[in-house]
Amino acid sequence: MYYAWLENPKSVHKSWDLFFRNANAGQAYDPHLPDQLERKASFLQSHGLAQTPGKAEKLVEDHLAVQSLIRAYQIRGHHVAQLDPLGILDADLDSFVPSDLITTIDKLGFYGLHESDLDKVFQLPTTTFIGGNENSLSLREIIKRLENTYCQHIGLEFMFINDVEQCQWIRQKFETPGVMKFTNEEKRTLLARLVRSMRFEDFLARKWSSEKRFGLEGCEVMIPALKTIIDKSSEMGIEYVIMGMPHRGRLNVLANVIRKELEQIFCQFDPKLEAADEGSGDVKYHLGMYHERINRATNKKITLSLMANPSHLEAVDPVVQGKTKAEQFYRGDTAGKKVMSILLHGDAAFAGQGVVYETFHLSDLPSYTTNGTIHVVVNNQVCYRRRGHNEMDEPMFTQPLMYKQIHKQVPVLKKYADKLIADGTVTLQEFEEEIAKYDRICEEAYTRSKDNKILHIKHWLDSPWPGFFNVDGEPKSMSCPPTGISEDLLTHIGNVASSVPVKDFKIHAGLSRILRARLEMTKNRVVDWALAEYMAFGSFLKEGIHVRLSGQDVERGTFSHRHHVLHDQEVDKRTCVPMNHLWEQQAPYTVCNSSLSEYGVLGFELGFAMASPNALVCWEAQFGDFHNTAQCIIDQFISSGQAKWVRHNGIVLLLPHGMEGMGPEHSSARPERFLQMSNDDSDAYPEFSEQFEVSQLYECNWIVVNCSTPANYFHVLRRQILLPFRKPLIVLTPKSLLRHPEAKSSFDEMVSGTTFQRVIPENGLAAHAPHEVKRVIFCTGKVYYDLVKERKNQDLEKHVAITRLEQISPFPFDLLKEELEKYPGADLVWCQEEHKNSGYYDYVKPRFRTIVNHTQPIWYVGREPAAAAATGNKNTHLVSLRRFLDTAFNLEAFEGKTF
Secondary structure: OHHHHHHOHHHOOHHHHHHHHOOOOOOOOOOOOOOHHHHHHHHHHHOOOOOOHHHHHHHHHHHHHHHHHHHHHHHHHHHHOOOOOOOOHHHOOOOOOOOOOOOOHHHHHHHOOOHHHOOOEEEOOOOOOOOOOOOEEEHHHHHHHHHHHHOOOOOOOOOOOOOHHHHHHHHHHHHOOOOOOOOHHHHHHHHHHHHHHHHHHHHHHHHOOOOOOOOOOOOOOHHHHHHHHHHHHHHOOOOEEEEEOOOOOHHHHHHHOOOOOHHHHHHHHOOOOEEOOOOOOOOHHHOOEEEEEEEOOOOEEEEEEEOOOOOOHHHHHHHHHHHHHHHHHHHOOOOOOOEEEEEEEEHHHHHHOHHHHHHHOOOOOOOOOOOOEEEEEEOOOOOOOOOOOOOOOOHHHOOHHHHHHHHHOOOHHHHHHHHHHHHOOOOHHHHHHHHHHHHHHHHHHHHHHOOOOEEOHHHHOOOOOOOOOOOOOOOOOOOOOOOOEOHHHHHHHHHHHOOOOOOOOOOOHHHHHHHHHHHHHHHOOEEOHHHHHHHHHHHHHHOOOEEEEEEOOOOOOOOOOOOOOEEOOOOOOOEEOHHHHOOOOOOOEEEEEOOOOOHHHHHHHHHHHHHOOOEEEEEEOOOHHHHHHHHHHHHHHHOOHHHHHOOOOOOEEEEEOOOOOOOOOOOOOOHHHHHHOOOOOOOOOOOOOOOHHHHHHHHOOOEEEOOOOHHHHHHHHHHHHHOOOOOOEEEEEOOHHHOOOOOOEEHHHOEOOOOOOOEEOOOOHHHHOHHHOOEEEEEOOOHHHHHHHHHHHOOOOOOEEEEEEOEEEOOOHHHHHHHHHHOOOOEEEEEEEEEOOOOOHHHHHHHHHHHOOOOOOEEEEEEOOOOOOOOOOHHHHHHHHHHHHHHHOOOOOOOOOOO
8 A cells, every 4th residue: 555655645545645644753755756766765765664565564563553552541541540549459459450551661562562662653543632733643652641641540431332422522521632731710619619518528527526417528529520510511501400319428519519508407417406397307418409599600590409319329310310301391401401410329339229220221212311411420439538437437347457548648628729839829828718718607607507496398398399389388278179071071082082183194903993992982971991091181181281101011001901102004113192182282291111110210200290290190010019129219209208308299100900810920019018108097086077088188198099980090180180289199000990891980970070989889779778788898999890790699789788998098087987877787898809918908997997986897808818919820819709709798707706
């Protein structure tokens, strides 16, 4: 190629032309020399090359060797970066030095280079930026610049990224000479921020030496880092930053990044501080915060929110992402240019906890992406925090050598200040004034904090809903309007649900049959489960309420009953969502299949529901049993979130539940777990008032229902939004009832003026002659249909009443009292299809006993106790069903038994 170039420079690619022109010391050849031979001779002479192919090859080989060398630093330079400030790296970290990095002169031999090549000039490849404005450097300079970039105190591992643009971006940011140089102004700002970061911790340590505060010692630079990220983001147009973080350094972030008033933080340490009457509260290093302020660096408005979270540190990750997605969604910020999230992690939790991966999993899914997140991993291995896990720990017990080294360390503020004073960037006096100024701010806030006598958790709310509550945070009323809607509305939604509102759209033949059946139902003024859900969702869209349904396979429905997204059978990926074609002006409907994740996705939906009270956000488990892998979100956020953080949330959990012989993993949504975590008192006989139903809902931590009719499901969803407050709703949804001919509702049960029925009383023969009734069976959910069928078979419709509990918690004491008083001569039975140690019995029994003042028993009928939630054998399932149905209608079953 070299010889061809000598004959005619245009015969080779222009990059080789450039390469040969600059081949040595940058001396260009002159194309205007009289003839080729002279030109050739002159070039070779000036480049010290004999006219042999061997020399030309050596030149090319050396250049390729230098390219390999540059690449070796980019890939493996971090192995020799100086990441250990304590000098004990050999103790437990891999101190391997890669053979292809030039750590000593003799290693040049690895590339076929020699010490004498150090001053040779080499053309730089386009995959490096170490040359700055120059495109060739001596080998000595190349190695020096690579060492400066990759082998100092920042380790860079990025070459596994298989996106050229991203790799080039990183290389440019780190390799360009002088890119790490700060102006004097930037250095002074950094110092001032470091002063705040360190002196805040010192102040807490002086005032409350024996209190846990999970300080930032050893990681103080996190504060300037976060502030820089926020400054830069604000400059680029970001208006809202949502953060999630563990407890280490949280108080410091609240004080110095979000700018929570210091006295509000300091008063939290006062042991005499009384709690306000809202919620049960949480420790100070779990609380969240919301603050709108002017960003000083850009003079623009910025809103910062730090999410409250429990000690399950990484559990907050998907919650932050969900809230970020919602804020982007409501602003129409489809590219994430106005709202962004920052997640902070400890190194071990970041690498070790599965929910981190479940959160990453969502990063590119259409209805879950937030268009990128900044992750700050605060690495405890290289931070030299001076105390153990918290301030009460003695780390010398277990890490004696490390902590001897740590105690010898000069704190980072002193190191940096000394450097700037030596540089002449600041004077000692200026530095001391900066410290004195911040110490004074802390002292004054400390004095003011003594005036605070009561701790208001609502001052720490991370997601305020302006205008939803009264000024003092109370609901605007204590009533709920009827949840029914007009007949015209029902018919219109039914018609659209049965149609394909897009032209030339070919749907599957099986789906045409389903749509025809829907149309037929609408004509007959009847709904099944799927159509009732359609009606509830559709009605909200007309009122401007956004509806979001998320989970594994929710678009079609696990049981192929929903079909909210239609797929064109002839055009790949062409879809239609009829629900978004209901009205000209309507709120959008989002229905989205999630990744195969429960923990991450439920956290995400919870975060989404936090952003606004005017949205119905539903998560559906593929089977109710599967919520067990999201138990952390349920326990730490959903069940207790309002008590800990006065944070209302109206998220809806749809959990397919029912014993149908499908085995132990596809039967039970474990209702007993939700009921056991309900906060209503089984022994307290309530006072009944006109507002009893709504007050009871207001006092509870969540609502648990098992609806047996489509109309009641429709009403309970509508009630979620029409209530003057928000509570999580747990719905045990059916599987076989989705297509059960009896499980249908008339429009009459859904039209204007109708409401959700917490209890559906007996309304057949037994109700007309209550004094002849020998037994009242109370039940909930699907088992009702088995009981009704069996009662008919045994011809006991006059003697046995069957009453359904549709809302199990909070317990409908008032309506059940009426039912019990109606049948004075009957014995009381609770019948459930679940095993005795599961289901509802342990929850309902003491409450029924409270109603009857412990004067009579409520007998149990159902399956025997068992360790597994259901049998995997169809025959065993049917035998046990037969057995408990026989007991339910054996009127002598409990004679002579004591209670």
